[in-house]
Amino acid sequence: MIGGKRILGDLDRRSLFTGTAAFVAIGVGGGDSAAAQSDPLPSWNEGPAKRSIVEFVARVTGPGPDFVPVAERIAVFDNDGTLWAEQPMYTQAYFILHRLQALAPNHPEWETREPFASLLKGDMRRAASLASEADIAEIMTVTHAGMTTDEFESSVREWIGSAKHPETGRLFSRMVYQPMLELLAYLRANGFKTFIVSGGGIEFMRPWTEAVYGIPPEQVVGTAGGLKFELGDGKPVLRKLPTLVHNDDKDGKPIGIQRHIGRRPIAAFGNSDGDLAMLQWTAAGPGPRLALYVHHTDAAREWAYDRKSHVGQLDRGLDEARAKGWTVVSMKDDWKTIYP
């Protein structure tokens, strides 16, 4: 069901940080302006994480045995928790709530039928405690299927243009991480092709990834539902079906990479156990590889969570990263700035 279980399944266990006040003091990052001009990653503090990135890029782009041709410089990024915030709920869950509210006038029965009644009142905790698998499937169906791809794209564009995070008051599209925007630009400036490989819905991400990350729709891999080609009155449409075609999470990530990209990345960036298989697949190729985890360690400026979180859990991945010497970015220590 288009990742519905993943997106909605943890509503009752979401962390309930109300860290709004913590966002007041964020500037545009420190450092003197001369250094910033020559530094492609000005929001990154000097340290082993930044050094591992810069050294990797130098190795694969410079002369020497580790040189990688431009065509093979593929870098893949998880989205939720790696490029933008995912607490206290995945952004797509807020979109789903919005869609339900928009559809509610056509469904008067939802006023008394759970979990819809609680969802429409914003009581996520109660809704999640009442929702069955069938309810979640129904929620994904009514919000993500039945319409044409053009209609769905319009609804996403409209929502993302104005929707704000309930705790920070920022546009969701500005809940992206400034250091990661710099990293994307730095890699592209060095000949990399940057892809998103996310458990989120592919059609939920594509309408805005180009504007927000500089990543075009054809470089977005995600969880995908079925589609049907309909000619109708001679004007063809693609209609979204309530079937799950690809679940782009865990083992689904290297599978999505193979299916969409068709070659193994040389760099992969994630933040959770859902990204572990993608990092393993990337790291196991020959030659220099960069496997990097963003570790959410900053309760003051963002959120702090890892092994026990029900959104973006990072447990096995953290152990494997340490065992294999992968790069682990501490948001608190390695990033001067969180948001743009």
Add this chain to the structure above:
Amino acid sequence: MIGGKRILGDLDRRSLFTGTAAFVAIGVGGGDSAAAQSDPLPSWNEGPAKRSIVEFVARVTGPGPDFVPVAERIAVFDNDGTLWAEQPMYTQAYFILHRLQALAPNHPEWETREPFASLLKGDMRRAASLASEADIAEIMTVTHAGMTTDEFESSVREWIGSAKHPETGRLFSRMVYQPMLELLAYLRANGFKTFIVSGGGIEFMRPWTEAVYGIPPEQVVGTAGGLKFELGDGKPVLRKLPTLVHNDDKDGKPIGIQRHIGRRPIAAFGNSDGDLAMLQWTAAGPGPRLALYVHHTDAAREWAYDRKSHVGQLDRGLDEARAKGWTVVSMKDDWKTIYP
């Protein structure tokens, strides 16, 4: 079954042209060298087909109301019969035969079991008359599943590097159409991103499309089988499964486009009814559109077939192209040269 029915189902009805002699007189194309230098499509004769291409590119790239930003200049190409020859059998069918022969020593029972016995003797007609759906599924399974993606890629690379067409004696990789190679280069020089959208197996095409067409693996859409991520002894692999995940033919083409590319092309190139939905989807978008059919009209230099062919049938598509004013390329009249 990875397009197996499409690829193998018509073996007994294949046309049996033996036009080898017709390939003798092919030069590198006519025209004086001064014109060729300024003409991006030197293997195309002057005429309405060439004119429609050049005028379309001028409209979408020049100033004016029809200008299309580079990011939206998406062009999609069918492969079999559009970029390279598909007679008397799809090239992938020759690869399947090769794989069966390579695997035969491990399957002594094939010597007496049909349709394998006939296939291994090269009697395609008899094999096809005997093959059940289950046999075809088994053939696709043994030749296209069970191995890792890396192993499969190696076997394709090895084969395509030396395999020759039985009638022309040319490498299959040189059975590509010179005018279409020029068209690919011309579109890319004008800011287009070129994609293959083919009923052929995605993992069969990707190992060679970059070298042959300049189209990288991530811009190849095709029929796809299931994959499984296996960690094994800590060295991850992707194993090919005998399941069909996407049949990239007919309605599957616009669906494959949406899933892989995520935006509607403005130009589409095909040669059969299997491409009709892709051309309809492309042509129905707003603004200038180029929908083009390659019509196989040249029995002397290539093959001539359309409405009644069991490989690359072009019947409904030809009617719709004429009704809607799409471009129809006559290979005999519009192309100075067929092969490079």
